[in-house]
Amino acid sequence: MDTTPQNNTPQTTAPQTTAPAEPQRSAHYHHSTDLPTQLPPRGPDMRPLWPPKVDILMTVLFAVAVFTMPIWLQPFGAAYPDLMQRFAIFGIFAIGFNILFGLTGYLSFGHAAFLGVGSYAAVWSFKLLSLNIVPAILLSIGIAGLFALAIGYVSLRRSGIYFAILTLAFAQMCYNLAYSVLTPITNGETGLRVLRDDPRVLDALVTGTSEVAVPRASFFGIEMSGMTGFWTCAVCLLIAFYIALRITRSPFGMMLRGIKSNQTRMNYIGFNTRPYTLVAFVVSGMYAGLAGALLAVVDPLAGAERMQWTASGEVVLMTILGGAGTLLGPFLGAVLIKYFENIFSALSDSTLFQAFSFLPDTAREVVVTIVSPFVGEGWHLTLGVLFMLVVIFLPGGLTEGFRRIARALRGGSGKKESSQ
Amino acid sequence: MMGNAVLSVADVQKNFAGLRALSDIDLQIEEGKTHAIIGPNGAGKSTLLNVCVGRLAPDQGAVVFHGQVITGKKPHEINQLGIARVFQTPEIFPDLTLLQNVMAPAYARRDGPIRLNLLTRLDDDKDVRLEAEHILEDVGLAAKRHDEASALSRGDKRRLELAMCLVQHPKLLLLDEPTAGMSRLDTNRTIDLLKRIKERGMTKVIIEHDMHVVFSLADKVSVLAQGRIIAEGTPDEVRADPKVQEAYLGGAH
């Protein structure tokens, strides 16, 4: 050892490094930057990372928030079933999308395809099987899952941009086919509707006839209209949320985050990552299928426009607006987007003139001229601008924004900012 | 001599765009020993290690691990056979906590390459957690178990990566310059840590620049220069070899 070029260093540190004579585990090391007083706690810390109680509390709070929407949304003028249904349905869509994008880090630009497939499957179930929503929902989830399996199997061979492009291409392919060759299945531009005299075999078995006066989906006799539709969507949302929560807390969920964080490392510690990503893709496809089914449940028709790339882009925006990778963020994003879509697209120039009536005439003209391109038909312009603003200034989404504000407040009150 | 070789590299050759990176490499890694591979920059050390873990396919020759040919296998298959690797630049999960960083490889060791346990709770797998806790304590990072790995210093990241490998109890541990960029103090603590693993009987291959590290740890040293092994033996033998002094130390003087 004395012939090594740096023979002085081992000597100076020797007492320190050889001191713990007891083997292995009792040996503690001070980290070089640690203060000497900060000894690591002895013995393993087995406190749960996510106490089950917290999860249950979270689910209960979420349930309360969702089921009281008819009450607390009233001041916002959003407490009517049609809009609340959309909150729940697109919430499910975004929560499912987040499993793929937020947890696994795969940006899919074609998820609307699964939503559309789910809608078609549900309407076909209403036409051929029964007006009961249970077979329709199960069928939609199953078929969307199969679609996701096929598309995911191919797309997941690549990652990053390639993956985004492949999913976009597949979605466009579905969209094109729905409008052309598959017209017998999709009914093309008219859209697929439930008719009075469709051969509903299950209904025919039970009631003796498949004919109904007004074809409307039902849950064992309870018709899906108005608030019933909302309650159904809310229950589905709750189940979807709970499953997403469990996936996040599972070893599988941790592996998904590992894949997002460093896929190479996942391979080198012995994981075959492909099946993990594929399952994440299929699960999120099934969520989209459920959302599509619910769209058909509350209004039994399906059209190809649900599969367009703008719809795929919208769910991406919902997820990043709320906060990708968080549990509540995607739902929050979905609610906000659908809420503002509802308000903005209802506005017209005349309502704008009324809204700004407090301004002097010229100022009002100017304001209305500036604002009017963004409302009504121009809602998509607002969406695009919002998209850019969120990505540029708040890529972590609103959840990240809240966190930053909280930290700033804590910092402002004189407490030292912790590294955590 | 062939005795109880854990890993044997036979007649391996690798070219990059016509340039020969490795030629006629024969190497026997014996069980329980620490085998160092040294050599000047660009000698082909990292290429050799990449061939061993399946990151690169050799143009010729084979790598055999415990009687099984591993050339051409996927990285996760090679890992599941019992080979773990520490990279030159730390490959960790920056977005996960330290505890999760170590639990992931522990799961891979327990459950194999695929297990789709979607609805079990991470917190219910107490065995995995306990193992991870022990290893974190072992490498001196237990106090930071809930910190995000991206917040660690470079030295700590390397220690964490080592912990991620150790938690798998690999039959063979490959270390690519485990002390590069570390302070003297950190280097010595890493040496000490590696010495303790040696006591447990883990076979190791170390690629290293730092002679101090090599001579404090290695049982056997192979010297690589221009893609060939030019000398092999105990540290003392290698040090005395005039060829090595010419090819390696010669440049320094």
Place this chain on the structure above:
Amino acid sequence: MDAILLQVLNGLDKGGAYALIALGLTLTFGTLGVVNFAHGALFMLGAFCTVALQSLLTMSTRVRDESITFFEAYKEVPYLVTWFGDTGAGIIDWVVPISVLVTIPVMLLIGVIFERGLIRFFYKRPHAEQILVTFGLAVVLQELIKLWFGANPIPVSAPEVVRGSADISDILGIGGNLSYPWWRLIYLASSMLIIGVVFAFLNLTTYGMVVRAGMADRETVQFLGINIERRFTVVFGIAAVVAGLAGALYTPILTPNYHIGMEFLVLSFVVVVVGGMGSLPGAVAAGFLLGILQSFASLNEVKSILPGIDQIIIYLVAVVVLLARPRGLLGRKGVMET
């Protein structure tokens, strides 16, 4: 034989558009490292440069229609015609070729503004965010055009002299009776010319060679003390001009509407993937190849055997290529693989 040649020609002009867009996409990937989902919108903006020029040139005034004598009739006459007579009418007739002169500076300016104002802040950010922000930009551009020009397609015609068809069999000196629209031939020739100019710029000028070196290995180029980022603006400008020209000249072939950009974007991305991301010759070759394939797939004989194949052929090819050759036809290793 004639039918096959005709389909090849049919595919080539569409292929030219794909190749031009894919060329710009590849340039921006390769040098800037940015995935530009707004590239299709640049194509669309180019097309609307022509539309805008047309509506500018045909600004009209109401004049008394002299040909109708038994009552007072009025007709719209473009100012250009009232001022310059037949010369003015000629200018209006030649709007598409003239629009090239407008498109080049306008698109260059737009490209530079985008790069300086937005894209450059995303060089160091994850690909997902680059995709998202440019996607947002594409939506905004598309909606602005819709706001200005409306949702309906606006027809633009090629100059009178080249509005007819060329007798291909005569030109090539082969038998048969094969005719093909002149403008499509011109489009094909122009796209090849533009591709040639871009390749010449990249291969023959020092400036271009540095850009190409930057595509191959950015770090080394920066190591040599060359400020590659300054050239990014130029590269993005060139890509915008190429896409814009592709759009401007395509207007007589496909009536422009506000959402053609996204349609062409998706197809061009597929072209880039098939050609091999980061490979300029790959992008061009795959562009023409897929254009021809698509044109064959739209033959009635093919469609009767495989219904709907014309709608999905490109995507199918992309899937097959990605499964068989993950890096694409001429792709290099290690480009954009994270």
